[in-house]
Amino acid sequence: MRELDAFEKMEDVERLLRALKRILRQKGIRQAQIAAELEVSEATVRRYLSGKGMSLQVLGRLCQIADIRIIDLAEMAHNGEDGLIHRLSSAQEHGLAESVMCAFVFYLLRYGWTPDEAAVECGLTEAQLIAHLVKLDRLGLIRLMPNNNVRILTVKYPDWHQGGPVRRTFDRSARKIFQTIDYNGPRAIWEMETLKLSPASIVQLDLLMKDFVGAVRALALDDRRQQRAQTEWHCIITAAHPVNLQQMLDE
Numbered sequence: 001m002r003e004l005d006a007f008e009k010m011e012d013v014e015r016l017l018r019a020l021k022r023i024l025r026q027k028g029i030r031q032a033q034i035a036a037e038l039e040v041s042e043a044t045v046r047r048y049l050s051g052k053g054m055s056l057q058v059l060g061r062l063c064q065i066a067d068i069r070i071i072d073l074a075e076m077a078h079n080g081e082d083g084l085i086h087r088l089s090s091a092q093e094h095g096l097a098e099s100v101m102c103a104f105v106f107y108l109l110r111y112g113w114t115p116d117e118a119a120v121e122c123g124l125t126e127a128q129l130i131a132h133l134v135k136l137d138r139l140g141l142i143r144l145m146p147n148n149n150v151r152i153l154t155v156k157y158p159d160w161h162q163g164g165p166v167r168r169t170f171d172r173s174a175r176k177i178f179q180t181i182d183y184n185g186p187r188a189i190w191e192m193e194t195l196k197l198s199p200a201s202i203v204q205l206d207l208l209m210k211d212f213v214g215a216v217r218a219l220a221l222d223d224r225r226q227q228r229a230q231t232e233w234h235c236i237i238t239a240a241h242p243v244n245l246q247q248m249l250d251e
Helices: 013-026 031-038 042-049 056-066 070-079 090-097 100-110 115-122 126-138 165-179 199-223 245-250
Strands: 142-144 150-152
Touching: 013 042, 013 056, 013 070, 013 199, 031 042, 031 056, 042 199, 056 070, 090 100, 090 126, 090 165, 100 115, 100 126, 100 150, 100 165, 115 126, 126 142
Parallel strands: none
Antiparallel strands: 142 150
C-alpha cells in the first residue's frame, strides 16, 4: 500500500501529522519514549513525524501511544481540535497583546491554573483579576462563568501569527529578560553552537526544538505538584538564526 494512501483522500497528511505532534506534546510524550515503544531509534521517530516512512501501520502505533483513535485524530485535524480555537484572529491577538499581564493570566489559565491561583501568582486583587477575565471573555478566548470559573476556548498551545502582535510582545519581553542575564553567573544555564547546516538539517532542528520545549513543558506540569515556595519562574527560549560569519568574527 502506498504511504498513507487511504488518508490522502480524507485529510491532508501534513495537517494530520501536526495534530498528532500537538497531542504528543500536550501529553508530554517524548521521542525517546516513542522510540522505546516502537523499538526504533529517535532519528527514525523524527523521520516518521516529518512524514518520511510513515505508513498506516506506523500511524496506528503512534496513535496507540498517544491514546487516540486514528479516526478521532483525523477528525481533530480537520475540525481544529473539537472546535477549540487553534489560531487566534488578528483582533484577538491585538487585544491580548495590549496587556502583558492579561496575556500572562491567559497563559496560566491555558496551563491549567485556576483564576484564584493566577491572581495569587501575579499579585492581583479580585477586581483586577475580574477585569482581565472579562477582557479575555470579550475577546472570545475564555467563557467566564459564575464564581470566576472559566472555560478555555482555545487549544493549550495556539499557533501564533508569525510576526503578529503576540510574537512582537514576546520579542520585547524576551529582549529585556535576556539583556540583563549574567551569563557567567551560577544560576545561568545556557549553551551556544555556531554550525553550518543544510536545509534538511534545519527542518530536523525545528523538530528538535519543539521536542525540547515539549519536554520542558512536561517538567513544568510535573512541578505543579510542588509547593509554590519550592519553584521559581524561568524564561526559556530556543532559537536559531542565520549569521554572517565574517561579521561575527570581525567583532
